[in-house]
Amino acid sequence: MKNLRPALEEKKRQHRYRKRRIINSPQQAEIIFENKNVISFCSNDYLGFANHPQLKQTTCDAIKKYGVGSGSAHLVNGHTMAHHQLEQELAEFTGYPRAILFSTGYMANLGLCQALLDKNDFVFEDRLNHASLIDGGLISGARFQRYLHNNVDSLQQKISKVEKPTAEKLILTDGVFSMDGDIANLPALATLCKTSDSWLMVDDAHGFGTLGETGKGCLQHFSLSNNDVPIYMATLGKAMGTAGAFIAGSDALIETIIQQARTYIYTTAMPAAIAEATRCSLKLLQNEPEHLQKLKRNITYFRNCCEQTGLNIENSQTAIQPLIIGDEKQAVRISQQLFDAGFLVTAIRPPTVPKGTSRLRITLSARHSRAHIDALTAALPALLKPA
Numbered sequence: 001m002k003n004l005r006p007a008l009e010e011k012k013r014q015h016r017y018r019k020r021r022i023i024n025s026p027q028q029a030e031i032i033f034e035n036k037n038v039i040s041f042c043s044n045d046y047l048g049f050a051n052h053p054q055l056k057q058t059t060c061d062a063i064k065k066y067g068v069g070s071g072s073a074h075l076v077n078g079h080t081m082a083h084h085q086l087e088q089e090l091a092e093f094t095g096y097p098r099a100i101l102f103s104t105g106y107m108a109n110l111g112l113c114q115a116l117l118d119k120n121d122f123v124f125e126d127r128l129n130h131a132s133l134i135d136g137g138l139i140s141g142a143r144f145q146r147y148l149h150n151n152v153d154s155l156q157q158k159i160s161k162v163e164k165p166t167a168e169k170l171i172l173t174d175g176v177f178s179m180d181g182d183i184a185n186l187p188a189l190a191t192l193c194k195t196s197d198s199w200l201m202v203d204d205a206h207g208f209g210t211l212g213e214t215g216k217g218c219l220q221h222f223s224l225s226n227n228d229v230p231i232y233m234a235t236l237g238k239a240m241g242t243a244g245a246f247i248a249g250s251d252a253l254i255e256t257i258i259q260q261a262r263t264y265i266y267t268t269a270m271p272a273a274i275a276e277a278t279r280c281s282l283k284l285l286q287n288e289p290e291h292l293q294k295l296k297r298n299i300t301y302f303r304n305c306c307e308q309t310g311l312n313i314e315n316s317q318t319a320i321q322p323l324i325i326g327d328e329k330q331a332v333r334i335s336q337q338l339f340d341a342g343f344l345v346t347a348i349r350p351p352t353v354p355k356g357t358s359r360l361r362i363t364l365s366a367r368h369s370r371a372h373i374d375a376l377t378a379a380l381p382a383l384l385k386p387a
């Protein structure tokens with residue numbers, strides 16, 4: 001048997017060793033992490049729904065009705081009325097004919113690629129796409145190509161080299177890039193996909209619930225219609241504060257997924273109570289616009305504070321605000337010093353991001369107060385000086 005230790009030691013030497021640390025409180029602005037009270041700036045719970053009293057009550061009530069486990073896959077007897085209603089409500093909210101639930105976003109992306117593509121087809125991906133989209137493209141067996149980040153000319157060049165007119169072409173992109181916070185140039189991508197007869201699929205894990213006038217995501221942000229983006233995917237464990245994911249699209253697309261996607265067919269349905277909780281999140285998003293408004297105000301406030309203290313943040317309009325450090329060791333050091341000072345900000349390193357772009361990934365939530373943001377932006381400048 002192979003000795004596993006040397007590879008682990010090598011990771012430590014490279015400052016790439018990953019460790020799990022224990023949280024002992026709900027997701028909220030102030031959490032107990034490794035037995036220490038800290039202000040969290042790394043959660044994807046952008047609207048603060050994960051610990052919303054109404055969501056918790058709905059979940060408890062649903063458990064009384066449905067029990068805890070869903071017992072089987074959707075195609076056996078795990079597809080409850082709660083799942084079914086949530087799918088209908090997601091379709092209605094996003095404006096697509098139908099939507100289908102998955103247990104996780106990772107599985108949704110794998111399942112979609114595998115359902116739509118085979119080895120005769122082509123898949124094109126933004127270089128900075130989320131790992132689940134990359135893995136989905138690779139596992140599908142289709143010809144796999146990555147284009148330069150958010151660069152539609154680079155994509156066009158790659159598409160124009162496809163010589164097989166019968167092959168399917170699927171373009172996959174994050175809506176909001178998860179480590180950079182920038183938004184995909186969807187209007188240009190949509191136009192290119194139409195003229196080149198390609199499918200466009202957007203993974204809006206970080207835009208759903210946070211972007212656009214009413215939180216409908218990146219399509220609303222750009223005033224695009226569902227015809228511009230035939231396949232829309234978003235996760236429920238981020239702004240919705242629950243767990244799981246969905247894909248929205250045409251009736252034929254959803255039926256194809258049900259028939260073909262192995263990560264849909266061969267897995268247990270998410271608990272019904274999670275589906276009910278997500279229905280509650282969708283209602284909160286529509287009935288309590290103050291959460292989204294507060295998030296947007298916090299983003300503006302954070303950027304103003306950074307400007308005033310001379311912090312060199314990236315040009316991001318979203319809840320993801322990266323501070324690029326470059327060197328892995330420095331990024332880890334600053335993250336540790338922030339922790340000692342009572343702030344939880346994760347250092348993101350290769351291979352999650354390209355070499356030399358290690359960063360602090362700061363995320364904002366509707367639950368942050370101005371005092372939380374003031375404290376972080378006041379603490380950062382001294383720590384950023386090279387040690």
Ligand SMILES: *Cc1c(COP(=O)(O)O)cnc(C)c1O
Nearest residue numbers: 104105106130132178205235244
């Ligand atoms: C989080 C995320 C996923 C994975 O979703 P999970 O439900 O956590 O598996 C997929 N795509 C993007 C862009 C994400 O940020």
